[in-house]
Amino acid sequence: MSLDKKVVLNASYLVKTKWNKWHEGEICAKRPIEDAQNINVKEYFVHYKGLNRRYDEWITLDKIDFNSYKDPYEDPEVILLKAELDILEKSAETNKNILTRNRMKKRMSHKIARGEMVLNDLRKKARSDTISATLEKEFKEFTKVKFITSVQLGKYIMDTWYFSPYPNAYGKSSNLFVCHICLKYFKSKSTLYKHIMDCNNITPPGCQIYKHNNLALFEVDGEKYKLYSQCLCLLGKLFIDQKTVYYDVDSFLFYLLFEIDHNNEKYQLVGYFSKEKESEDNNNIACIVVFPPFQKKGYGKFLIQISYELSKREHIIGQPEKPLSYLGQKSYQCFWRWKILQILDRYIHENKNNNGESECLINVNDISLETSINREDILSTLDKLNLLNYWLNDSHTVCIPANQIRVIMNDSNLCKKPHIPIYPDCFISTI
Incomplete structure (x- = not known):
């Protein structure tokens, strides 16, 4: 019997990745190749060990080194x-x-x-086909295979990162086509185009709460626009590993960022964040997504700025829902550093008594009230920058080495100004 018929599910092999390198991977599932003349020709879903699940992919037999086989049951x-x-x-x-x-x-x-x-x-x-007793293992088992490998949204075709629980008729398709207006999903491009011709939506639902140049932000109530919010969550889940709702959207608000093409008044969804309407921990973000074509352009930090501006207008001290993902943590730490350092630099210059001194005392509560960033996030940021000489617990005051502030602010790697600033005057008064 030939080796190409002996692929063992759950076994490990060396697999040739899209980067043309060999990496150990676990074979999780198999399926017939779409549009293949022979239905017996299969492709295999591989999880690369030690790498984020976003890199998991479907591969063909020629990518597998069968000599590297490892028994999945050998302890x-x-x-x-x-x-x-x-x-x-x-x-x-x-x-x-x-x-x-x-x-x-x-x-x-x-x-x-x-x-x-x-x-x-x-x-x-x-x-056996039995599912693990633990909910965590149940979730991993349910979501480990990513069937949808690409999704088209407007003019953009995006490679997906993770599993999303679309209904079976759609969730098992390799490619998905999403209406950029109402976010309904289809299995074929022709069906999508036919729908777009009949789609009655001209602008996104909800209230526009911010507009500047070609950017517009809409607030969408999950209870009022339930179907749209569910479609948004399913789309977002293709790019989020965890921390997202699917269908129970009533208790959430969604803030959607669009690029506007003023030539034809088309709205292109860039990303969004969600938050609970009522949060005991004052979480101002439940999850945040920027779609791949728009990443590394400053939109993530722009949405983070928006979330804190909304917290400030609601007179609360906000924080993101934790734990943060790896990418989320990097974005937040970068934003916190910039925001807090701006406050410290201004404080040192305004307070003449501290000019020329090696240290200055800063009240953490004052920074928190001005920025709407909670105290724990402020203190952890200062600690990572080695700016905490000591902390006076009773007065919530920290001692900052003033002469280091300017050095850090001149370091472009540590103090990165957001690429897209927000303009408070551009918020619409309805919020």
Whole structure:
């Protein structure tokens, strides 16, 4: 039997990645290749070990090195025990104490036998269709295979990152086509174009709360615009690993950022963030997404600025819902550094008593009230910058080495000004 028919699910192989490098990956699923003349021709979904799931992809047989096969049910501990037994047997040849040798071999054999019994149970469980008892494993199992590999939104075709629970008729398609106006989804381009001709929506739903040049921000109530919000969440989930709602959207507000083409008045969705209407922790963002064609253009930090501006107008001290993703953490830390350093630099210059001094005292609550950033995020940011000489707990006051502020602010890697500033005058008074 040829090797190309012996791909073992859940096994590990060396796989040739899209970067033309070999990397160990686990084969998670298989499916027929769409539009292939032979329905028996399969493609395989691989998860690259040690890499973020966004890099998981469907591959063909020619990308797999079958000589690198690793048994998915072989326990490393049992492998080690077998290796120890081999060493023992070799050394026993020169061991004159036969009784000691036999006792050691018997003990090792019992350990291996117990290990094999455990492995047999694991094999039976792994090969059955039963789902793990834990919710975490249930979620990972449910979302580990990304069926939709690309999605078209407006003029942009985007490679997806993660699984999204679209209904089965759509969720198992390789390609998805989304109306840029109402966000309804289709399996074919022709069906999408036919829908667009009949789509009655001209502008996005909800209230426009901000507009400057070619950027517009809309607030959408999940309860009032339920179908639109659900479609938005399903689309966003293709680019978020966790922390997103799918269908229970009533308790959320969504803030959608659009680029406007003034020539034909078309609205192109750039990204969005959501937040709970009522949050005990004053979370001003539940999840945030900037779609791939618009990343690294400053839109993420722009949405973060918007979230804190809204918190300020609501007279609350805000924070993002935690834990943050890796990309979210980088964006927030960059924003916090810039915002807090701006305040510190201004304070040092305004307070003449501290001019020329090596240290100055800053009240963290004052910074928090001015920026709407909570105290814990302010203190962690200052700590990462090594700007905390000491902290006076009773007065919420920190001691800052003033002479280091200017040095840090001149470091473009540490203090990056947002590429797209917000203009408070551009907020529409309805909010």
